[in-house]
Amino acid sequence: MTRSWWGWGNVEDAVKGAELKALLERARMLMPGEPTDHEPPDIASLGLPAPRVTAPASLAGLCSADPADRAAHAHGKAFRDVVRNLQGDLRHVPDLVARPRDERDVVDLLDWCTREGIAVIPFGGGSSVVGGVEPRFDDRPGTVTVDLERLDQVMEIDRTSRAARIQAGVFGPRLEEQLRPHGLTLRHFPQSFEFSTLGGWLATRAGGHYATLYTHIDDLVESMRVVTPNGVSASRRLPGSGAGPSPDRLFLGSEGTLGIITEAWMRVQERPRWRAGASVRFGDYAAAVAATRAIAQSGLNPANCRLLDAAEALLNAGADVGGGLLVLAFESADHPVHARLERALELCRDHGGEPSGVTSGEAPGHAGGEPDGAPGDGSAAENWRSSFLRMPYQRDAMARHAVIAETFETACTWDRFDALHRAVTEAARQAMYEVTGTGVVTCRFTHVYPDGPAPYFGVYAPGRWGSMVSQWDHIKAAVSEAIETHGGTITHHHAVGRDHRPWYDRQRPGPFAAALTATKTALDPAGILNPGVLLPAP
Template sequence: MARSWWGWGNVEDAVRGAELTALLDRVRPLSAAEPADHPPPAVADLDLPPPRVAPPASLAALCSADPADRAAHAHGKAFRDVVRNLHGDLRHPPDLVARPRRERDVADLLDWCTRENIAAIPYGGGSSVVGGVEPRCPGHRAAVTLDLERLDAVLEVDATSRAARIQAGVYGPRLAARLRPHGLALRHFPQSYEFSTLGGWLATRAGGHYATLHTHIDDLVESLRVVSPAGTGESRRLPGSGAGPSPDRLFLGSEGALGVITEAWLRLQPRPRWRARASVRFADFAAAVAATRAVAQSGLHPANCRLLDPAEALVNAGVTVGGGVLVLGFESADHPVGDRLARALELCRDHGGEPDGAPDAPDAPDAPGEPAADGGGAGAAWRSAFLRMPYQRDALARHGMVVETFETACTWDAFDALHHGVTAAAHRAVRETTGGAGVVTCRFTHVYPDGPAPYFGVVAPGRWGSTVAQWDDIKAAVSEAIAAHGGTITHHHAVGRDHRPWYDRQRPDPFAAALTAAKSALDPAGVLNPGVLVPAR
């Protein structure tokens, strides 16, 4: 299949036909005018600026100046990225795209960039939605994107300790396929799973599909190997250590600003043999939240515990419900889990929840390659929509709609105020920026004993040519509301360049000073992903 240069995923999987008709029918009541399609320009019509540098002969074989390559690496996959691509607005494409074939190539490329004041942008699958891979690098002579896709091997499997040494450029499906013969799996399934890499997950502290326990890639890391302009380092492989601050934690979430993660030892799990799942309907949203909290604090540890508010259930699952739908799933490689699901359903009934039909295939074997269990009924409908959401976002963006998401996390005691504050801010910003009504949805992607990770969505009518500015205004208003109510500016989407203003306010000043010092020590010339996490020099 062919990857789309301008939008999400594969060209062949784009929304079309009956799916497109149904999608436009759902959003048509929001817009006074009939949505018109704006197809993407051809790469040949983009008028990209010529490369400002040429690689030395020793690196030339690794580098590409092909316009299609440069265009595909110019932006991430946020709404504002997609719309700018649709307008042919690629102001800062990389001058070159370099694909190292071995770790030594990474070091050589960084040496060249350091000598010549060239920004080096580490790149996994390019699925960033926060400006994390965009070469916005004023003050540098040029920009080179380091695409690690050729470093994609599973180098070693330790079946005894259930771990594997894996290169950072491997994509999710390929990683799963290479571990399957060993009966093991990473079981980390972000929504971008098909189009993102291990290195990208590590560099952004990605959140996976699990709602509890192994929620972030951090939980699965045994050790890291990182190449920086100051040298190459590798942490010792250990199940745990109290020897000072963790070296791995410095690079997890560093977004390529401190070094290039080239490989890692990851903790693996046996492939699940049992699963049980169900979805539960509620007539009252507050009761649904209370039930979700009860499950999160019960010690049952569901693989999936995803609460959809009524708007999310309707827009993305086609389910009409008064208070929301809780999607529950359990899985295990060691024992049946039907009893855990039964207890979770009891907790839901204590708060007025009613299962959406019979539990789906309790204790049925897990299907190969599938992520953690999703509930049947409404849950199954939502999961099907979940996999199509990025493609549908792109289709609506082509038709002049403002469609995007933002996520956070807070403690349970703060959720009610945050939910009301963020929802009100989003509705107000939609009215002020678009002049029309919009839909604001909310779901929980992950839950912890002390709080949820709410994930909000906005669908609103836009004015073609102004939708990026409209979204930026909505995003700023929502981000201010999140900060005002004590939430984090990001739970799993990373900081990038787009979240920097709020991240700077969220982190403690002494930590900011320490991070800046670490950047100076590891990247003295400031060439690694300038402007991400700390100000560019």
């Protein structure tokens, strides 16, 4: 397979044929005329500037100045990144891409960059959608992107404690491949699973497979090892500890600003044996939300509890529902889960839900992706899962045809959801009207907690080639303001990066900002690590 330098995933998996034809039919509903395809440029035509730095002889073998390498590490995989790549707009690129072979190489790279004042951007799979890996600054003598893909091994397995010591550069499929012979799994499957790494998940506090209970990678961490310019931080393996503030919590979500995560002991699980799932249709959205809240507060802890509103259900699950579609799934390695599903369906019926596509029994665990609860039965849940895995590729195809297709997410308490949902939806619609004249907003819950949901919004609107980045930025600013004003978080699992910084600065308490700044200064005195992410660049 060939990784795409400009867009998502593998070149061979791009949208084409009947899938592209169907996608363009949907696009025609949003924009007049025939959509025009825009081919990505050849890398040779980009005219990238010459590297400004040269690695010392001892590190030269780790570093690449190849234009294709530099272009592929210049942006993440957000809509605005894809559009800028398609238009050949790579105004900020790393000077070198370094691939350390072990932790000693990471230490040596940081020592060199600290001495020279060279900015360092830690890089996992590059799937950031918030500007987290982009060298968007010009005041440094150079930038080195440190790609950890060579650190991709499961180093040790503690079967007794059910934990594994894993290097940070391992991609999702490779990680599961190494755990599978032991009958174990991490069971952390974000949408980016195939193209993201353990270190990236830890650095951004990624959300994964579970819609309830084990929602974030935080829940699966036993200890971490992090290389900083001021030394190596290695926390002790413990099931829990009350010994002061958690050192792991300091680096979880630090987004490469405090150090480079090289390995972690992770809590792994037996592979699921029993599964059960169903789809539930609702005629009223408020009732669907109430049913989802009842399940979230029931203690049943479904692995999947995704509520799709009517627009999301129609666009991405092919289900015509008046109020919403709830995709439910339970799983266990220890016991059958049919009784839990039945109780959840009782709660849904109490709120007017109509279940369908019920499945239950022994089944092998997925190699990746989300559980759907009804594998292979042609149900709305199966349609949703298939669409979910193809969404990033379809987003790229729409971008090539000048259609704005992007998402944003948040989380809030249940008591604030109705007001936040109304405000964000209205802000998105108004902003789309101002810059495109029309558009569609969808909403689904990616995760649910006893005290609140994590709403994930989708935006689809006609774009103007050459103006799509500014169009999207206008929409994004409007919805971000609505989220912040109505008590949501600027991000539930996409991270802060550079794109969310203005709203994160307002969300973050002042004393904590001062403490984080002091921590940054102590661990990274030269300010070389990912300048501008989480904190203003020094």
